[in-house]
Amino acid sequence: MMAGISMLLFGTGHRALAGWQVLARDRRGGPVIEFAMAAPALFLFIFGIIELGYALWMQNALDFSTAAASRCASLNGSACSGQVASYAADQSGASIVSSAFAYTRTAACGCQVTATYSMPLNIPWTDLTVVLTSDACYAPPPNQSCAA
Numbered sequence: 279m280m281a282g283i284s285m286l287l288f289g290t291g292h293r294a295l296a297g298w299q300v301l302a303r304d305r306r307g308g309p310v311i312e313f314a315m316a317a318p319a320l321f322l323f324i325f326g327i328i329e330l331g332y333a334l335w336m337q338n339a340l341d342f343s344t345a346a347a348s349r350c351a352s353l354n355g356s357a358c359s360g361q362v363a364s365y366a367a368d369q370s371g372a373s374i375v376s377s378a379f380a381y382t383r384t385a386a387c388g389c390q391v392t393a394t395y396s397m398p399l400n401i402p403w404t405d406l407t408v409v410l411t412s413d414a415c416y417a418p419p420p421n422q423s424c425a426a
Contacts, residue, residue, distance in 0.1 A: 383424035388417030
């Protein structure tokens with residue numbers, strides 16, 4: 279009886295070991311494993327490029343809006359009077375609030391508009407924030423002052 283039980287155990291163990299050896303020699307799942315190992319770095323790189331492009335677009339929006347608002351304040355003083363920061367936010371074409379803009383009508387260079395925008399980067403596995411800034415200054419024409 280004991281010989282029959284030991285034969286059963288050893289026979290099953292040998293078959294299990296042979297099954298594992300066959301599975302170890304099988305190379306069909308190799309590319310899946312390689313992709314699983316490379317995917318985090320690949321996704322980090324792809325999302326980083328996307329967020330960098332978005333940050334550059336936001337920087338361009340800040341540059342354009344500060345230049346447009348400064349120019350408006352220097353040339354059309356009455357059209358921008360009292361609302362230069364909100365005019366700049368409207369000109370940005372992005373979701374930038376008017377509190378990100380500051381207007382100085384008495385700057386040495388003329389009508390100065392500055393902007394500071396803190397932008398979180400949505401890159402997986404990171405918690406990065408970029409601070410974008412922009413500055414524009416236009417001198418008003420002779421015998422004319424900056425908008426109030």
